[in-house]
Amino acid sequence: MSTAQPKNSATTAPATGWRLAFPMWLTMSRMFLAAVMMGTMQFIDSPWNGWISAAIFILAALTDWWDGYFARRWNATSNMGKFMDPIADKVLVSTTLIILIPDGRVHPFLVVLLLNRDILIGGLRSVAAAEQLIIDAKPSGKWKTAVQMSAIPVLLANPPAWAGLPIMDVAHVVLWLSAGLSLYSAWEYLQLYRSRRRGNSPKRQ
Numbered sequence: 502m503s504t505a506q507p508k509n510s511a512t513t514a515p516a517t518g519w520r521l522a523f524p525m526w527l528t529m530s531r532m533f534l535a536a537v538m539m540g541t542m543q544f545i546d547s548p549w550n551g552w553i554s555a556a557i558f559i560l561a562a563l564t565d566w567w568d569g570y571f572a573r574r575w576n577a578t579s580n581m582g583k584f585m586d587p588i589a590d591k592v593l594v595s596t597t598l599i600i601l602i603p604d605g606r607v608h609p610f611l612v613v614l615l616l617n618r619d620i621l622i623g624g625l626r627s628v629a630a631a632e633q634l635i636i637d638a639k640p641s642g643k644w645k646t647a648v649q650m651s652a653i654p655v656l657l658a659n660p661p662a663w664a665g666l667p668i669m670d671v672a673h674v675v676l677w678l679s680a681g682l683s684l685y686s687a688w689e690y691l692q693l694y695r696s697r698r699r700g701n702s703p704k705r706q
Contacts, residue, residue: 513575513576514576515576515577516575516576516577520571520575520577521575521577521579523571523575523577524568524569524571524572524575524577524578524579524582525568525579525581525582525585527564527567527568527571528564528568528582528585528586528589529585529589530561530564531561531564531565531589531590531592531593532589532592532593534557534558534560534561534564534593535561535592535593535596535597536596537557538554538557538558538561538596538597538657539596539597539600541553541554541557542554542600542657543600551657551658551659552657552658554657554658555654555655555657555658556654558593558597558650558653558654558657559654561593562593562650562654565586565589565590565646565650568582568586569586590646591619591623594615594646594649594650594653595612595615595616595619597653597657598611598612598615598616598653599612601656601657604659606656606659606669607656607673607676611676611677611680614680614683614684615649615679615680615683618683618684618687621687622686622687622690625690625691625694628694629694629697632698634694634697634698635697636690636693636694636697639686639689639690639693641682641685641686641689642682642686642689642690644682645679645682645683645686648675648676648678648679648682649676649679651675652672652673652675652676652679653672653676655668655669655671655672656669656672656673656676
């Protein structure tokens with residue numbers, strides 16, 4: 502969930518009631534929809550289950566934009582929302598990638614790489630929080646998520662080639678591109694943590 506404040510945030514009263522909770526509901530719905538999508542892929546025997554799962558994934562991915570939009574519009578940002586938003590993204594993406602492994606639609610090495618990167622960054626964020634350091638989200642991390650969420654629905658739908666274009670091969674290349682962005686953003690987080698830690702260290706007398 503984006504932490505940026507709207508331009509008129511100074512005159513917008515903090516949200517209360519259901520408006521305060523609504524962005525969090527959207528964030529949590531991503532994890533619920535991940536479970537629904539997994540059930541669709543695993544237990545619905547239909548030639549359309551891939552397309553249905555892709556539609557569910559797209560709906561879940563859209564909530565990543567909606568929760569930030571409503572949080573800013575209604576001045577409903579919260580520390581819990583900032584904490585849960587990236588976790589919901591990781592649950593959605595990791596669940597989808599794992600269920601695509603048995604069909605050979607994604608390479609296991611790619612999934613291991615992406616999951617280990619997320620574990621590393623999650624641990625780094627926890628250490629930074631314990632040391633009261635703020636590590637802002639970087640554009641490379643946001644681009645990584647956007648690239649992943651554009652490739653994954655294609656891999657779920659598993660469409661045939663169109664006009665001679667191997668759509669699945671293109672989706673695989675895009676997903677590997679997201680892995681490169683993941684490694685770069687991880688390096689950025691590590692460098693930012695080191696710089697913030699040095700800046701926060703007490704000077705020796």
